[in-house]
Amino acid sequence: MSTLAYDGTALMGRQLRRIRNSPGLLILTQTTPITMLLFFGYVFGSAVAMPGEEYRTFLVPGLLAATAAGGIMTGMFQAAQDTHRGVTDRLRTLPVSRAAVPLGQAMADLVVTLVGLVPFLLVGVAVGWRFEGSAPDAVAALGLFLLFRFACTWVGILLGLASRSEEAAGQLGSATIVLPLLSSAYIPTENLAGWLRTVAEWNPISAVTTALRDLSGNAPVPADAAWPMAHPVAGSLAWSAALIAIAAPQAVRRYTRGQG
Structure with a gap:
């Protein structure tokens, strides 16, 4: 096993123990x-031009994509907490790969996210959602979901390492809940105003949402949408790869350099 893989796995264990203690x-x-x-499906669902069960079926993939995007908030909060409580400085003195600490955090987040996926999908089935795709489609949907969560977690880690305080990270992290609102996660984009529809359809969450809906057989791909939504699987892979390529090296560099 390589040094990075060994160190990353060890630090993932440290992160999981930390989560268990909170x-x-x-x-x-x-x-x-x-x-x-439950709230959107039964309260807001009555205001959307879809029958209740149909809207909840539409909503489940959107909430999965929003959950994946939530990696920004959790990654930011945990990285900022370690940074401003001196934990990162102590970890930096250990003889481990510099990429292992942020990588361990991102890997631990995937484990926790995967565990939390089970009760969410069970509730989804209880309120009427069904996966209509094939077994390969299910594997592809799970892979896209985890890949996008991994990418968003790296973005959060970078922002957390660069934050000036835990409070600032918490405030900025809370603001990220707006991102799914500017996407197709909760509502169709077809009836949005021109500029707002463009923003929503180029939002990475919209590509992931559309890919999950398409793979699960819950909704067709919009024919006249922007490229990431018209080609949602390719768009999801492209967005995820771009986020990782930008955020991961910068996060490792920031971790190595420290605050300041």
């Missing part, structure tokens, strides 16, 4: 998507 935060992050599914 049960309140863990419960909150795991139950929020379920709460939103």
